[in-house]
Amino acid sequence: GPPYTLYFGIKFYAEDPCKLKEEITRYQFFLQVKQDVLQGRLPCPVDTAAQLGAYAIQSELGDYDPYKHTAGYVSEYRFVPDQKEELEEAIERIHKTL
Incomplete structure (x- = not known):
């Protein structure tokens, strides 16, 4: 028959990620x-998604800089399925405080 590709994956969640x-x-x-979270396999409340999104933006872009981070800069990133502008605005607000 045709060639087949087998994908093998392991899902592992540490009990306490702080101990990694x-x-x-x-x-x-x-x-x-x-x-x-992005694919909807791990449900995430909006407030938690905003906090996690802000941390992800902080790790990618560093501290908020009004000269570099103009309005809407978060919209270039995807954090949750069906991402809304309200979530992006919340992420921006939190990022400014980190």
Whole structure:
């Protein structure tokens, strides 16, 4: 028959992510949670999504800078399925305080 591709994946969630020692492990954990929230596999309340989104923006872009981060800069990123402008505005507000 035709060639087949087999994908093998492991889903792992640490009981206490704060105890993950290796930086790469923490980063991979972050990427997995981010993807699960974005794809709707891990439900996330709007206020929590705003806080997590602000942390993700902080890690990507650094501290808020009004000269670099003009209105709507968060809209370039996706955090949740069906992302609304209200969530993006909340993420911007929180990012400004970090």
